[in-house]
Amino acid sequence: MNGSAAMLRNEKPEHPDLRSWLQLLAATDRLVVARKGVSLTDELAAVAKKLERERAVIFPSPGGHDIAVVANLFAGRDWVADSIDVPVEDLLSRFQRAVRRPLPWMEVKEARVQEEVHRDVDLLKLLPIPKHNEHDSGPYITAALLIARNPQTGIQNVSIHRCQISGPDRIGVLLLPRHTRHYYAMAERAGAPLEIALVIGVHPACILASQAIAALDEDEMHIAGALLGRPVEMVKCLTNEVRVPAHAEIVLEGRILPKLREPEGPFGEFPQYYGDRADREVIQIDAVTHRRNPIFHTIVGGGMEHLVLGEIPREATLLEHLQRSFPSVRDVRLMRGGTCRYHLAVKIEKVSDGEPKNIIMGAFAGHYDVKQVVVVDTDVDIDDPNEIEWAVATRFQADRDLLVVAGAQGSKLDPSSDKGVGAKMGLDATKPLVRGPLDFKRIHVKGIETIDLASILQQDTEAAFARIIEN
Ligand code: MN
Numbered sequence: 117m118n119g120s121a122a123m124l125r126n127e128k129p130e131h132p133d134l135r136s137w138l139q140l141l142a143a144t145d146r147l148v149v150a151r152k153g154v155s156l157t158d159e160l161a162a163v164a165k166k167l168e169r170e171r172a173v174i175f176p177s178p179g180g181h182d183i184a185v186v187a188n189l190f191a192g193r194d195w196v197a198d199s200i201d202v203p204v205e206d207l208l209s210r211f212q213r214a215v216r217r218p219l220p221w222m223e224v225k226e227a228r229v230q231e232e233v234h235r236d237v238d239l240l241k242l243l244p245i246p247k248h249n250e251h252d253s254g255p256y257i258t259a260a261l262l263i264a265r266n267p268q269t270g271i272q273n274v275s276i277h278r279c280q281i282s283g284p285d286r287i288g289v290l291l292l293p294r295h296t297r298h299y300y301a302m303a304e305r306a307g308a309p310l311e312i313a314l315v316i317g318v319h320p321a322c323i324l325a326s327q328a329i330a331a332l333d334e335d336e337m338h339i340a341g342a343l344l345g346r347p348v349e350m351v352k353c354l355t356n357e358v359r360v361p362a363h364a365e366i367v368l369e370g371r372i373l374p375k376l377r378e379p380e381g382p383f384g385e386f387p388q389y390y391g392d393r394a395d396r397e398v399i400q401i402d403a404v405t406h407r408r409n410p411i412f413h414t415i416v417g418g419g420m421e422h423l424v425l426g427e428i429p430r431e432a433t434l435l436e437h438l439q440r441s442f443p444s445v446r447d448v449r450l451m452r453g454g455t456c457r458y459h460l461a462v463k464i465e466k467v468s469d470g471e472p473k474n475i476i477m478g479a480f481a482g483h484y485d486v487k488q489v490v491v492v493d494t495d496v497d498i499d500d501p502n503e504i505e506w507a508v509a510t511r512f513q514a515d516r517d518l519l520v521v522a523g524a525q526g527s528k529l530d531p532s533s534d535k536g537v538g539a540k541m542g543l544d545a546t547k548p549l550v551r552g553p554l555d556f557k558r559i560h561v562k563g564i565e566t567i568d569l570a571s572i573l574q575q576d577t578e579a580a581f582a583r584i585i586e587n
Contacts, residue, residue, distance in 0.1 A: 132319045132344055133363040134411060137199055138186065141172045144198075146191070152177040156185075156255065161248040161416050164188055168420040174411070181244035185412045189320060190424045199320035200343050208447070211343070211432035215328055218338030219347055227351035227362030234404040235355075237285040242404055243366065245281055248416050249384025253393065255281045256383060258422075259415040260314035260368070261326050262289075263358050264296050266333060267303045267310065272359065274326040274336035278391070278417070279314065279399070280380045287314075287399040288380030289372070290391065292528070295332050300372050300397065309371035311356040312399065317365025317413045322348065327429035329483060337361070355402040365410040370401040384417040386426065387455050387529050427456035430483060434460065437482040442475050449498040457527065458487040461498040466546050476519050476542030484525045489542045496545075507545040517544040 130136065141147040148171045154160050156179035164187035167173050175185040190196050197204040200211075234242055245255040257279040264273050273295040280288040291297040296312075303310040315322075325340035341347045350359040353369045360367050377395035385391045415421050427450045438445045447463040450456045460479055464472065472491040479489045490504055493511075497503040512518075519542035528536035574580045 131346075131349055131363045132321065134186075134317045134319060134365055134413065137189065137320050138172065138174070138411075140198070141189075146170075146195070147172045147174065149173070150175045153180065154178050156181075156244055156246045158247065158250070160185060160187070160246045160414075164414075164416050165419055168416070175244075178244045178246070183244050183406075183410055183412050185244050185246065185414055186317075187414050187416060188419075188421055189323070189413065190421050192420070192424060193428065196320070196324065196424060196428050200324070207428060208432045208435050211324070211328075211429060212436045214325070214339050214342035215330065215432065215436065217342055218334070219341035219345075221335075221337050221341055221348040221350045221359070223359060224349045224351055224362050227349075227360075228407045229360065229362055229364045229367050230351065230354065230405045231408050232406050233354060235402070237401050237404055239281050239284060239287075239368075239401065239404075241284075244412050246414050248414075249390070249418065251390055252383050252417070253280055253381055256417070257281070257287070257314060257316065257368075257414075258417060259323070259413040260316045261318060261322065261361075262296055262312055262314055263337075263360060264299045264310055264312045264372075265358055266299050267306065267308065269333070270357070271333045272335045272337065273299060273333075274322075274340075276323075276326055278383050278385075280383065282378060282380070282398065285401045286378075287368075287370070287401065288378055289397050289399050290380060290383075291372075291397055298332060303372075304374040307374055309373050309400070311353075311358050311371055313353050313356070313358040313360045314368040314370070314399075315360050315364045316367070317411050318361050318363070319344065322361055323425060324429055327426055329430060329433035353403075354405065364407075366404065366406040366412060368401050369403045369405070370399045373398050373400055385529050386418050386422055386457060387527070387531065388418050389529070389531050391529055423452065423456040426450075430457070430485075434479065434482045434486070438462065438475060438478050441478055442471065444471065445475060446494060447498060448479075451501060451504075453501060454488065457485045458530065460486050460489045461504050462489060462491045463494055463496065463498050464491055464546065465494050466549060469549055472517075472544035472546050473519055473542065476544070480521065480524065480540045480542070485527045487526055487530065487538065487540060489540075491542070491544050491546055493546050504545070508543060511547050512543055512545040518542070519544075 154175045172188045178185050194204045197207045202210045247255045277289050282288040300310045321343040322340040325336045349362040351362040355369045376398050380396040381393035382390040435448045444464045449461045451459045476489045492507045496507045521540040526533050526538040
């Protein structure tokens with residue numbers, strides 16, 4: 117962008133935000149604008165889905181709202197690489213570096229995201245919230261960063277959850293058994309609500325960082341700072357202690373209420389099925405703040421953007437995890453057919469037989485979603501599913517190279533599992549190491565079987581020996 121020009125003029129360069137990414141997409145012919153007034157029910161998601169592999173799309177005045185909606189921020193891995201300004205082949209290593217060396221955020225006192233404040237909240241009137249898949253229970257906020265604070269330490273966690281609009285100021289939320297749920301359980305045990313914020317419309321680096329498989333109490337916004345190469349500016353919410361990105365478009369401030377569960381779902385999810393309806397946690401919204409003329413970001417459940425967003429940070433984390441134990445691992449890919457979550461291809465520079473099975477076990481341990489692992493040699497292109505199938509066809513024997521683990525923890529959203537408990541399958545599709553012609557060869561002296569000692573040895577040893585030492 118014009119960052120260096122701004123530096124020359126001794127100005128502070130603009131903080132990266134959603135708009136800087138949209139400007140880059142527009143400048144590279146990857147953004148289109150729909151006509152005004154597209155319907156939020158079914159129509160908007162249909163247009164976004166149709167364009168999901170080619171273009172980002174902005175919807176002005178959808179459903180009669182003043183606020184525009186944007187979808188399809190990522191149509192492939194190359195878009196993700198562009199958003200953090202690295203060549204696509206360096207994408208995973210760049211993300212690994214950011215996780216290894218996070219950059220803490222800095223607090224600011226004033227923020228554009230608080231230019232306008234609504235304390236009397238009616239979500240569907242205030243915001244253009246679409247309904248996405250046909251049998252979703254209704255409109256969902258799908259692209260909000262949920263920022264929560266550890267109730268004891270104040271350390272923040274950032275993650276994305278599906279958020280059903282359950283009432284004018286109420287949201288039903290799915291909390292999988294990870295960090296937000298952990299903080300919520302801490303608060304609920306004390307009988308208190310968990311303070312949170314839902315942040316909509318941020319720079320891609322913040323969205324990507326939220327998907328890192330970080331440890332508990334590792335603030336994902338620090339990873340975002342490392343991806344951006346500058347600390348993310350954060351501001352305190354008006355009604356609670358949560359800090360949110362100051363350059364976001366929209367923030368919903370609220371609390372996950374203790375000892376309360378209400379129906380949430382169904383909702384179209386990444387495995388290309390609906391997540392079920394069940395009693396789940398409830399968020400009470402206390403205030404909505406936003407920029408003047410904000411843009412509302414939405415993600416179509418199970419669409420390309422949803423898949424790619426989960427894919428890259430998971431791949432980087434799995435690669436890091438595997439390389440710690442196995443230096444022979446070169447690259448990993450969560451395959452599209454495996455919904456970018458369940459099926460992992462691992463490329464290795466094989467140095468010892470047997471190691472692929474250890475790598476398979478390591479990958480199962482890397483993330484519970486991983487259900488199938490195929491290990492291939494470096495001559496196989498892991499971006500091409502046909503190449504992986506070829507490796508299985510010509511380098512794999514099921515009785516020898518297959519590893520099955522029964523009854524392990526898996527994804528609750530995998531409909532073939534028993535509430536998330538299921539089997540893991542690993543395939544070693546690597547060639548056997550090329551052996552030298554002398555490997556496993558017993559030493560042997562040629563001629564030993566046919567030699568005739570009677571014709572070789574002299575009969576009179578004493579005389580023959582005397583002749584040798586005489587001189
Ligand atoms: Mn976390």
